[in-house]
Amino acid sequence: MLESGSGGNPRHLYIHVPFCARRCSYCDFSIAVRREVPVGEYLEALRAELALCNRAGDEWRLDTLYFGGGTPSRLGGVGVQRAxxxxxxxxxxxxxxxxxxxxxxxxxxxxAALRWHDSGVNRxxxxxxxxxxxxxxxxxxxxDSAQIEDAVATARAAGIDNVSLDLIFALPEALGRNWDxxxxxxxxxAPRHVSLYGLxxxxxxxxxxxxDRGALLEAPEERYESDFLTAHADFTAAGYEHYEVSNYAQPGYRSRHNSAYWQRSPYVGVGPSAHSFDGIVRSWNVAQYTEWFSRLGKGVDVKAGTEVLGAEETVAEQVYLGLRTASGLLATPAIIDRSRSWVEAGWAVIAGKRIHLTPxxxxxxxxxAADLTLVGSP
Ligand code: SF4
Structure with missing residues (x-):
């Protein structure tokens, strides 16, 4: 079912851990709110899905493994070690x-941090x-904020030096958030990596x-732009490389797992709502934890859908993925021509056959990306 379409075994594995203590006010992810995390039953279902994914019994040799969520850390030290x-x-x-x-x-x-480190977590x-x-x-x-600082120090003390922090920008003005x-x-x-998300x-x-009931006014476009440009200036001045639209890293610390997605490498995803891509076919699992768990208990497939990208969608994806990374889009002469007005406006630069976006x-x-997709295949 999830073999790599490129002829080899997957090099990248994503594991979705859906549990959260409560829903954050902005979150529309597929999560399962649980006061107590059912670690044992979750791991049994995970085992069943891994066995289904690898019925041939191949030994996958992984370059990257990513526990995402939800909140994977809610598995605790021992739970992650068992995973x-x-x-x-x-x-x-x-x-x-x-x-x-x-x-x-x-x-x-x-x-927990020591267990994670000792079991092989390094980021x-x-x-x-x-x-x-x-x-x-x-x-x-x-x-709270003090716990962020404690968490970074604790991770480092346990031997996990490769720490990434997330920030959300463009918050409603009424919050009076001090972005600086x-x-x-x-x-x-000084985290090794930073991810920035506009709300x-x-x-x-x-x-x-x-x-919807008028109690919240979204930030205006100008706030989105000014927060992003401030962050860009501050992070690049502090030595971070802006290597993807939402991501900054110290040299040598780009996320290899996410980079595999942006390069359209095959990967396997397990857990509720996880996506997989074998180089040709994309598939995704049922989103609800209870359905995912119950299907696996009966030995039933957990895939909710599959799609094969047509030529047009493939071009759109290649253009979008190329533009969103610092390595830029390898472009045809027609695409380069189409980009001239963007270069004149200061929104893109052309270097050789590649187009790179400016801040x-x-x-x-x-x-x-939508405009260039109309021009055709890169
Ligand atoms: S997935 Fe993340 S953002 Fe969403 S509720 Fe859980 S902790 Fe909050």
Missing amino acids: MDLVREYASLEGDCEVTLEANPDDVSAH LSIGSQSFDNRVLDWMHRTH DDMERLIRL TIEPHTPAGHWR LGWLRLDTF
């Missing part, structure tokens, strides 16, 4: 395999979001309901 043992029954981890665990700051205890992606406690309350986060202060506090912590308020989230261009990525 790692399980993965090793089906895959060998290459010597420098990048193993990322997404964690909320309040889950990063000394005991911790910490959902910090802001250093302003009022903002964290508004977001329904389960941690957030930048400064984050840079002082979009989705329907069926707590923030979506606040907006102002990153803000217009979707429009530019």
Whole structure:
């Protein structure tokens, strides 16, 4: 079912851990809110899905392994260790395999971090979001700003030096969020990697309901632009490379797992709502934890759908993925011609056969990608 269409075994494995303590105000991910995480039953279902994915019994040799969510750190120290043992029954981890665990700051205890490190986790992606406690309350986060700083120190003390922090920008003006202060506090912590997300308020989230009843006004476009440009200036001045529209890294610390997605490499995803791509076919699992769990208990396939991209969609994807990374889009003469007005506006630069976006261009990525897709295959 999920063999690599490129003829080899997958080099990248994603494991979705859906559990969260509560729903954050902006979150529309597929999650399962649980006070107590059912670690044992989750791992049994995970074992069943891994066995289904690898019916041929091939030994996968992984370059990257990524525990995303949800909140994978809620599995705890022992739970993650058991998940790692399980993965090793089906895959060998290459010597420098990048193993990322997404964690909320309040889950990063000394005991858990040591277990994670000893079981092979070497990269911790910490959902910090802001250093302003009022903002964290508004977001329904389960941690405060001091816990972010503690989590970074605890991870490092346990031997996990490759730490990534997330921040959300373009928050409603009424919150009075001090973006400069957030930048400064984050840079002082010197994480190896930073991910930045502009807030979009989705329907069926707590923030979506606040907006619908008039209790919340979204940030204007100018706020989105000014926050992004401030962050870009501050991070590049601090030595970070802007290597993807939402991601900055110190030299040598780009996310290899996410880079595989942007390069359209095959990967396998397991867990509720996880996606897989074999080089030709994309597939995705049922989103609800209970359905995923119950289907696996009956030995039933958990895939909810598949798609094969047509020529047009493949071009659109190649253009979009090319433009969103710093390595840029390898372009045909027709595409380069079409980009001239963007270069004149200061939104893109052309270097050889590649088009790269400038900081102002990153803000217009979707429009530019749609425009270039009309011109044809790169
Ligand atoms: S911790 Fe992450 S996945 Fe869970 S509710 Fe909050 S934003 Fe969503």
